[in-house]
Amino acid sequence: MGFDLDDMEALELWRRTLLAGIHRSAPDLSVRQTAILLCVYLTPPPHTVRGLAARLKISKPAVTRALDTLSGLGVLRRKADENDRRSVLVHRTVAGSVYLSEFAETIVAAGTGLGSEKSPGSDPGALF
């Protein structure tokens, strides 16, 4: 699985993806909201408010508000923990899977044909 990415390609990948995301009419999430969404979908459950706050090193109210927004969009779902009813478990949704699939496609599309742009005379190690 040759996965290689030099500094310039990394920045160009990021630029293209952000550009595509801003252009997209879909509700664009903030950095923290996106991070929460990715954590819920890519790391093993269970996911609680305090757990997400600790993992992202942000405050609990910030997580609560982000969950309000994300669940309002339908890409996430809150569910009471039956074993400890103080806790709230965060679950995935179909809409969230669709959203992230499209987001992944955006990133991949931004990365295609990225390694073949090196101008022959450029110093391969210099960024700027």
Place this chain on the structure above:
Amino acid sequence: MGFDLDDMEALELWRRTLLAGIHRSAPDLSVRQTAILLCVYLTPPPHTVRGLAARLKISKPAVTRALDTLSGLGVLRRKADENDRRSVLVHRTVAGSVYLSEFAETIVAAGTGLGSEKSPGSDPGALF
């Protein structure tokens, strides 16, 4: 330059990078501020307010305010256009190059060892 990235790897790359960015004590830029910074550094000059606004499809005041923040951080510099003094040209700075170099390293670090995590039994095409 074999650059390959499947959907799951793309999302995981994004998650790790966002996480590292949030943890970093450095002033975390918004999505649009980052996009402006990357456009200035990765696309050929000249860069004007209206040009950036058009490229990012955001309003001119949003660009002006982002330039206020970014130039305040020292990662960008405004300079009057001598040929057309209505225009403002946006230039790079050393601090900006340093900032983006570190950002690029963050992305690359998030991407290292990303392709060797496929569990053998997983359906390679299914995201969730």
Place this chain on the structure above:
DNA sequence: CCCGATCGTTTCGGTTCCGGATCAATTCTA
């Protein structure tokens, strides 16, 4: 030399987000 067009900025009103403190509900402990 104007007068319209264009540029970036500022003003304005409104929305969103933040962290600390606080709260009610629930669980744990002595």
Place this chain on the structure above:
DNA sequence: TAGAATTGATCCGGAACCGAAACGATCGGG
């Protein structure tokens, strides 16, 4: 079972951001 601890939500004041509209400065055509 009473009190301490924990969890998530809410309140609060402040900061950041947004787009539309208005503004001054500048350029260009007639």
